[in-house]
Amino acid sequence: MPPIIEGASFMLVIQDLSYVREDFELSIDYIEINKGITIVVGSNGAGKSTFLQLLATAITPDKGIVVYDGLTIEDNLPFVRSEIGFLPTGMEIYEEMTARKFLNYMSQLKGNVHKTELDAVMSTFALIEIKNKKVKKLSQGMKQRLCAAQAFLGNPSYILLDEPLTSLDRMERQRFLSYCKKQSRKKTILIATHELNEWEAIADHILWLDGGNIIFYGSCDDWKTDLPLSVWVGTIPNELLSSFQDENMIALKLTEQEAELRIIAKCPPFPSFQKVSPTIEDAYFIRKRMLK
Ligand SMILES: Nc1ncnc2c1ncn2[C@@H]1O[C@H](COP(=O)(O)OP(=O)(O)OP(=O)(O)O)[C@@H](O)[C@H]1O
Numbered sequence: 510m511p512p513i514i515e516g517a518s519f520m521l522v523i524q525d526l527s528y529v530r531e532d533f534e535l536s537i538d539y540i541e542i543n544k545g546i547t548i549v550v551g552s553n554g555a556g557k558s559t560f561l562q563l564l565a566t567a568i569t570p571d572k573g574i575v576v577y578d579g580l581t582i583e584d585n586l587p588f589v590r591s592e593i594g595f596l597p598t599g600m601e602i603y604e605e606m607t608a609r610k611f612l613n614y615m616s617q618l619k620g621n622v623h624k625t626e627l628d629a630v631m632s633t634f635a636l637i638e639i640k641n642k643k644v645k646k647l648s649q650g651m652k653q654r655l656c657a658a659q660a661f662l663g664n665p666s667y668i669l670l671d672e673p674l675t676s677l678d679r680m681e682r683q684r685f686l687s688y689c690k691k692q693s694r695k696k697t698i699l700i701a702t703h704e705l706n707e708w709e710a711i712a713d714h715i716l717w718l719d720g721g722n723i724i725f726y727g728s729c730d731d732w733k734t735d736l737p738l739s740v741w742v743g744t745i746p747n748e749l750l751s752s753f754q755d756e757n758m759i760a761l762k763l764t765e766q767e768a769e770l771r772i773i774a775k776c777p778p779f780p781s782f783q784k785v786s787p788t789i790e791d792a793y794f795i796r797k798r799m800l801k
Pocket residue numbers: 530531533551552553554555556557558559560
């Protein structure tokens with residue numbers, strides 16, 4: 510087993526990679542992904558899940574390599590895999606197992622995770638009260654917590670999570686987000702998500718995929734800087750609503766007489782509208798519009 514290097518960067522380097530699937534190709538020339546939380550964004554079918562599956566070594570590229578802190582899967586597959594925690598979408602779990610048995614099973618697959626670590630993960634994901642429940646009796650949110658918990662077992666350095674917030678209630682989301690933030694100090698965490706606002710406060714980097722290509726990778730600040738359109742908020746009477754194109758409208762709150770709007774545009778749509786700083790999600794809409 511390769512030695513654990515003190516002060517390891519946990520950097521992921523992807524070189525000259527191609528993965529072809531029927532009429533879709535994921536293609537990456539070169540990218541270095543840094544430690545911390547990277548949210549992987551893009552529209553349906555952009556390749557986010559495929560990208561995470563490749564990094565998780567669940568599928569193999571047709572061409573190119575992924576380097577995990579200096580190691581490739583060609584020479585170090587078992588070690589690299591032991592350093593990966595993966596939450597795919599729609600993960601199937603054995604329905605007859607209890608939550609505890611499932612985590613025991615996953616711990617053993619990961620090389621006998623110590624009981625104290627297993628208990629800590631169960632407590633973090635609020636699984637203690639439901640540990641003796643069979644999987645088939647768990648709610649969607651409970652199942653999601655269980656599936657997310659297994660990704661952190663064995664203290665892996667690379668955590669790959671596909672839509673981890675699905676079915677989680679507000680409290681569990683908050684708890685999960687702060688856990689990810691804590692973990693990200695010493696790990697590389699990639700999260701495929703459509704819920705950009707949720708990650709606003711804790712994401713370090715954004716990776717934007719479109720049509721199987723990386724269009725942007727960088728810090729959240731860079732993502733929100735030098736945008737060609739601005740974000741405006743204001744209120745108008747309902748009868749003026751039809752003067753706005755849907756594609757310019759990010760958010761809308763309707764009362765009986767008025768509409769509260771969040772608009773992307775070069776200039777204020779009405780003098781009363783105020784310019785606000787873009788969120789990660791605003792920047793996504795602006796960038797997506799400019800790509801068309
Ligand atoms: N098992 C499969 N067989 C063939 N094509 C597939 C398969 N799974 C995904 N695809 C195709 O690969 C492309 C990328 O899909 P992928 O699931 O990676 O996108 P995504 O960005 O995760 O989308 P979403 O936001 O909808 O989850 C799509 O064109 C999709 O139709």
